Amino acid sequence: MLPHPVIQHLRALKLDGMALALQEQQEQPGLRELSFEERLTLLVDRERACRDTRGLQRRLSAARLKVQASLEEVDVKHPRGLDARLLRSLAQGQWIAEKRGVIITGPTGVGKTFIGCALAHQACRQGFTALYAQTGRLLQELTLAKGDGRYLKLLASIARVNVLILDDWGLDVPTAEGRRILLEILDDRYERSSTIITSQFPTSAWHANLGDPTLADAILDRVLHNAYRIELRGESLRKKGRKLTPETVSLS
Template sequence: MLLHPVIQQLRTLKLDGMALALQEQQEQASIRELSFEERLTLLLERERVIRDTKGMQRRLSAARLKQNVSMEEVDVKHPRGLDAKLFRSLHSGQWIAEKRGVIITGPTGVGKTFIGCALAHQACRQGFTALYAQTGRLLGDMTLAKGDGRYLKLLAHLAKVQVLILDDWGLDVPTPEGRRILLEILDDRYERSSTIITSQFPTSAWHANLGDPTLADAILDRVLHHAYRIELKGESLRKRSRHLTPSAVSLS
């Protein structure tokens, strides 16, 4: 039987994994020892693996992570106060299924963004959508979007993202418009999706940093409850890396 037309039809139907697996089977003499059902199962498994891989790649591309790193690359033994047990428990993704958040605080350079991106990377591997945003830049972009008619569309997009990283929270005091936008973003996501927040400031300083007591109450009410806390400490890893060879630098 000529398999070329069959392979072409599989590709036309966008079953590229099955087409590739079928080609490989033809090169294996031992494959004829398997039954039709067993060979078909192998074809379907290859198709599933390839689709899962492509889906993960699409999600990672859409996430626009500042650092494309995995949880396995995080050094949980480095002395910076990272609770290894908590961090490993987040590996399962159950916190996303439960619509809980993660708050990562600590001084500059201790790996807050790295850890946040690693959590989002793991989420993409598990089939969830993610998106990285620098908080101040996001609020600026959303403010501009109000003027050109894109605001509601962007707000709806942010609401659908299953894991949103808000990096550098509190670095700048938001404008009055920015505070209202931040409240709308978080209100849409509250108990519907998960948000990762990284900040140089402890959560005790967030209320004052937001600049408006009333809106600060509303914003933090949607952020602080049901969120896991990762409180880091210690010197900047960037400072430490200056004294190490490239091969010795921890990427955490």
């Protein structure tokens, strides 16, 4: 049996998964019948699994998702115009590799934010980074950041995120400064990363809602032409007292 200090050394090297697996091997005499290579494989597999789990936890924490949602929980049977085939396709993550976006529109309460967060959660599971932001609050934060010197740093950090959720798009008409900031955010991300936009308004109303025809043209040119569309309809599921996720969907 290997001496106990080996486990301490593994932990000192931050190989906690291997340390745990080795301790389990010492407590299971039957494993001694395995070859050295087989036991080492078990140690390495455990370490990799532990690192994958910690990495996912870090990505989910950094994403600050408004709701903890997964695609398996999305109700595809409720009649709200949700295309299960499209959802399964998006679950594969190719849209992120292709630097495409997703636009989710529909009335309040039909699950736009839930689906957006579920897509971001799936992205985190696949090793991508994500970040949730309520559009109006993000523009306010970046406007304030211009006054205290944090603006460029925040803008750069947003640009590095693989999947950005802009929730409640169009809920408030942005200020002139907000429109310019929004254009900078989307220009940094255009064909470099993916953006999920959720909105109560149809895309046909976005141009007018932005309030400035010239900047609206530039902003929408960067979001409308390279995005998948999910157009939901129906009454609020909250109004009906119905959970947004009573059914599960197979992603296979």
